[in-house]
Amino acid sequence: MASNLMRAVQFSKYGGGVADLKHVEVPVPTPGKDEVLIKVEAASINPIDWKIQNGYARPLLPRKFPHIPGIDAAGEIVKVGSGVQSFKAGDKVVATLNGGGALAEYAVAKEGSTVSRPSEISAAEAAALPIAGLAAHQALTQNAGLKLDGTDPKTNILITAASGGVGTFAVQLAKLGNAHVTATCGARNVDLIKSLGADEVIDYKSPDGKxxxxxxxxxxxxxxHCTTSTPWSTFQANVTPNGKIVDTTPSFGTMWSIGLKKITFSKQQLSTVLTDPKKENLEFLVKLVKQGKLKPVIDSTYPLSKVQEAWTKSSDGHATGKIIVEP
Known part of the structure; x- marks a missing residue:
């Protein structure tokens, strides 16, 4: 590091929107005992990033203002904490960051949230994986109980907003689990979602898509269910009596509905995904990408200097796959 300062993007309050994203120079962070310092080569923007800015997780996140957003980062380790055993300077990695910090030239990650990145996987592909890929994996395996080794009897799965970050991963993972996949997306993305393995693809604006x-x-x-634009209850009539509805973008209304369904003893199960970034699951996803069994779909790539454009595109909700930012 030629300087102890780095370029970064910060916001200073809740609700400031894209106008409150400021380009600053701040000190390079110092890794703690169980942390690594990563020179960021690529980061991705997730809806949770701008939801946190809007106060979605207040008062827990951000822990303080100003705040550097971004949870997904891929790059090269430049320094390790005194207790780190798994990595050394020069290692290529991908990580989920505890609380943010990816939209900068350098970021600190916990050793337990960092995995090795094989040379076959680009920084952009790796940065696309963590939050969206882990949400899809968790929804299918933990919530839905699908085995991804293909040993389950064929199950019928509907994936809504299949062209989004979570949806593109969910389609591919569900096919690895031997599922018959029906997917909804915009008309412009029908061919893409078919290419990812979906058996049936419906334009979400069509009568059947709704x-x-x-x-x-x-x-x-x-x-x-990967969208907030349509309530999960819209699909209930097309779910088996013992079927499961997994909401990856839960609202307060979803939480209330879960409680109500338990009270009314409905056999249909409604659950939510609050992504748990387990290291072994991220390693599993990285392995699938290396093997060519999982393909991160990248909508667009922006330099850090144009992060406002990337932020706006993400919050508009029409990206196909993941939005990447490169310092």
Whole structure:
């Protein structure tokens, strides 16, 4: 490091929006005992980043203002804490950051949230993986109970907003689990979602798309719901009596509905995904990418100097796959 300062992007309050994203120079962070310092080569923007800015997690996050956002980062380790055993300077890695910090030239990550990045995987591909990939993995395996080794009997799954960050991963992972996948997306992305393995793809603006009705008349064992624009209850009529609806973008209304369904003893199960960034799961996803079994879909790449444009595109909700920022 030629200087002890780095370029970064910060916001200073809740609700400031893109206008409150400021380009600053701040000291390079120092890794703690169990942390690594990463020279960031690529970061990705997730909806949770701008939701945190809007106060979604207040008062827990941010821990203080001003705040450097960004949870997904890929790059090269330049320094390790005294207790770190798994990594050394020069190692290429991908990490989930505890509380943010990825939209900068350097970022600190916990050793336990950092995994090695094989040379076959670019920094941009790796940065696209953590939060969106882990949410899709958790929704399918933990919430829906799908085995991704293909040993389960064929199950029928509906994935809404399949062209988004979580959706593109969910389609591919569900196919690894031997599922029959019906997906909804915009008309412009139908061919893409078919190429990722979906068996049926519906334009979400069509009559069937609005209810998730399968063209082949199938009832769904599981719905992986990846959008806030349509309530999960829209799809209930097309779910089996014992089916599962997994909401990856839960609202207060979803939480209330979960409690109500338990009270009314409905056999249909409604659950939410609050992503738990487990290291072993991220390692599993990285392995799949290396093997060519999982492909991160990248919508666009922006330099850090144009992070406002990337932020706006993410918050508009029409990105296909992931939005990447490169310092």
């Amino acid at each position: 209810t998730g009705k399968s063209p082949s008349g199938r009832k769904y064992d599981t719905v992986i």
